Amino acid sequence: MFTERVLRCCDCAGEFVFTIGEQEFFHNKGLTNEPKRCSNCRVVTRLRRSGRSLETLTSAICAKCESSFMLPFKPLGYKPTYCNTCYRVYRAELETTRQASEGKHPIAMTV
Ligand SMILES: [Zn+2]
Ligand SMILES: [Zn+2]
Numbered sequence: 001m002f003t004e005r006v007l008r009c010c011d012c013a014g015e016f017v018f019t020i021g022e023q024e025f026f027h028n029k030g031l032t033n034e035p036k037r038c039s040n041c042r043v044v045t046r047l048r049r050s051g052r053s054l055e056t057l058t059s060a061i062c063a064k065c066e067s068s069f070m071l072p073f074k075p076l077g078y079k080p081t082y083c084n085t086c087y088r089v090y091r092a093e094l095e096t097t098r099q100a101s102e103g104k105h106p107i108a109m110t111v
Contacts, residue, residue, distance in 0.1 A: 002027075007034060012042040021088060037085050040070040047072055062086055 002023040006015050016038035026035075037045060047054055052072075060071045063080030071081065082090055 007036075009038040009041055010036045012038065014038055015019070017085075019085065043070045043072050064090075 001021045004020055005018045005023075007018050008015055018035060022035070026032075035042070044054065044057065047057060056073055058071045058074050059068055060081045060085040061068050063083055064086040067083055069083040
């Protein structure tokens with residue numbers, strides 16, 4: 001089974017959590033390497049590779065856990081911004097409430 005691990009970013013030397021969800025994602029993709037960068041530096045690296053200007057990079061504060069993180073675009077203002085971790089939790093909750101409100105599909109194991 002997977003357990004959360006704390007890794008060190010090779011760019012900013014900051015610590016970041018390699019979450020269980022991410023480990024599962026890596027595993028499913030057949031990736032054996034650990035991520036070398038924190039999510040902020042990953043955004044920066046991706047932008048550099050895509051040749052886009054870093055000017056669009058905006059630092060934002062997560063509306064939920066209040067940690068600061070980088071966004072590859074300017075936030076629109078009318079939506080709360082969530083960091084990757086909180087966004088994932090938010091999506092999972094959304095999924096659960098939708099299933100619950102539909103009512104027709106009881107949560108059950110299907111064969
Ligand atoms: Zn970093
Ligand atoms: Zn957050």
